[in-house]
Amino acid sequence: MERILQVDFPGVAELRHQLDQVQVVALWGSNSVSVDLRVADDAPRAPIPTGVAPVTFTVIDExxxxxxxxxxxxxxxxxxxxxxxxYGDxxxxxxxxxxxxxMS
Incomplete structure:
Protein backbone atom coordinates (compact mmCIF):
# COMPACT_ATOMS: atom_id res chain seq x y z
CA MET A 1 0.00 0.00 0.00
CA GLU A 2 2.90 2.35 0.66
CA ARG A 3 3.90 2.07 -3.02
CA ILE A 4 0.38 2.85 -4.17
CA LEU A 5 0.02 5.80 -1.80
CA GLN A 6 3.23 7.41 -3.10
CA VAL A 7 1.12 8.72 -5.98
CA ASP A 8 -0.50 12.09 -5.32
CA PHE A 9 -4.27 12.39 -5.62
CA PRO A 10 -6.94 14.16 -3.55
CA GLY A 11 -7.21 12.45 -0.16
CA VAL A 12 -3.89 10.60 -0.32
CA ALA A 13 -2.44 12.46 2.69
CA GLU A 14 -5.20 11.12 4.94
CA LEU A 15 -4.83 7.60 3.53
CA ARG A 16 -1.08 7.74 4.18
CA HIS A 17 -1.80 8.61 7.83
CA GLN A 18 -4.07 5.56 8.05
CA LEU A 19 -1.23 3.16 7.17
CA ASP A 20 0.03 3.07 10.77
CA GLN A 21 -3.42 2.04 11.97
CA VAL A 22 -4.59 -0.35 9.24
CA GLN A 23 -5.18 -4.03 9.94
CA VAL A 24 -5.97 -6.95 7.68
CA VAL A 25 -9.26 -8.38 8.95
CA ALA A 26 -10.16 -10.99 6.31
CA LEU A 27 -9.09 -12.72 3.14
CA TRP A 28 -11.51 -12.54 0.22
CA GLY A 29 -11.40 -16.32 -0.08
CA SER A 30 -9.36 -19.32 0.98
CA ASN A 31 -7.03 -19.04 -2.04
CA SER A 32 -7.17 -15.25 -2.34
CA VAL A 33 -4.39 -12.76 -1.66
CA SER A 34 -6.93 -9.89 -1.69
CA VAL A 35 -7.88 -8.65 1.76
CA ASP A 36 -10.39 -6.59 3.71
CA LEU A 37 -8.87 -3.83 5.81
CA ARG A 38 -9.95 -1.92 8.90
CA VAL A 39 -8.56 1.35 10.19
CA ALA A 40 -8.99 2.73 13.72
CA ASP A 41 -11.94 5.13 13.93
CA ASP A 42 -9.80 8.03 15.11
CA ALA A 43 -7.68 8.05 11.93
CA PRO A 44 -8.24 10.97 9.56
CA ARG A 45 -10.82 10.31 6.84
CA ALA A 46 -9.92 11.04 3.25
CA PRO A 47 -12.31 13.33 1.36
CA ILE A 48 -12.93 10.76 -1.37
CA PRO A 49 -16.02 8.75 -2.29
CA THR A 50 -16.48 5.15 -1.20
CA GLY A 51 -15.17 2.74 -3.82
CA VAL A 52 -11.94 2.40 -5.75
CA ALA A 53 -9.22 4.89 -4.80
CA PRO A 54 -8.28 7.04 -7.81
CA VAL A 55 -5.03 5.17 -8.47
CA THR A 56 -4.38 1.74 -9.96
CA PHE A 57 -1.17 -0.18 -10.48
CA THR A 58 -0.78 -2.87 -13.10
CA VAL A 59 1.31 -5.94 -12.37
CA ILE A 60 3.85 -7.29 -14.84
CA ASP A 61 5.75 -10.57 -14.80
CA GLU A 62 9.51 -11.08 -15.30
CA TYR A 87 -5.50 -11.95 -15.65
CA GLY A 88 -5.53 -15.59 -16.61
CA ASP A 89 -6.59 -18.92 -15.20
CA MET A 103 1.27 2.89 -12.15
CA SER A 104 -1.34 2.78 -14.90
Missing part, protein backbone atom coordinates in the same frame (compact mmCIF):
# COMPACT_ATOMS: atom_id res chain seq x y z
CA UNK A 63 9.13 -10.65 -19.06
CA UNK A 64 7.13 -7.44 -18.73
CA UNK A 65 3.82 -9.10 -19.63
CA UNK A 66 0.73 -7.64 -17.97
CA UNK A 67 -0.61 -10.21 -15.47
CA UNK A 68 -2.99 -8.21 -13.27
CA UNK A 69 -3.62 -5.06 -11.29
CA UNK A 70 -3.65 -3.89 -7.70
CA UNK A 71 -6.75 -1.98 -6.64
CA UNK A 72 -7.09 -0.04 -3.40
CA UNK A 73 -10.61 0.21 -1.96
CA UNK A 74 -11.97 2.79 0.49
CA UNK A 75 -15.15 3.14 2.50
CA UNK A 76 -16.25 6.47 4.00
CA UNK A 77 -12.73 7.85 3.51
CA UNK A 78 -10.99 4.88 5.14
CA UNK A 79 -8.83 2.13 3.64
CA UNK A 80 -11.09 -0.91 3.31
CA UNK A 81 -9.55 -3.37 0.87
CA UNK A 82 -6.55 -4.34 -1.21
CA UNK A 83 -7.38 -6.38 -4.30
CA UNK A 84 -5.06 -8.27 -6.62
CA UNK A 85 -7.12 -8.73 -9.78
CA UNK A 86 -5.23 -11.22 -11.95
CA UNK A 90 -4.21 -19.29 -12.26
CA UNK A 91 -4.74 -17.02 -9.24
CA UNK A 92 -1.63 -15.54 -7.63
CA UNK A 93 -0.32 -17.12 -4.45
CA UNK A 94 1.11 -13.88 -3.08
CA UNK A 95 1.00 -10.15 -3.64
CA UNK A 96 3.48 -9.00 -6.30
CA UNK A 97 6.90 -7.62 -5.52
CA UNK A 98 6.93 -3.82 -5.58
CA UNK A 99 9.19 -3.72 -8.66
CA UNK A 100 6.46 -5.62 -10.59
CA UNK A 101 3.88 -2.88 -9.90
CA UNK A 102 3.58 -0.10 -12.48
Missing amino acids: EGVLVGEIILWTESGMLSGLEYAW QPPTSLPEVDRMV
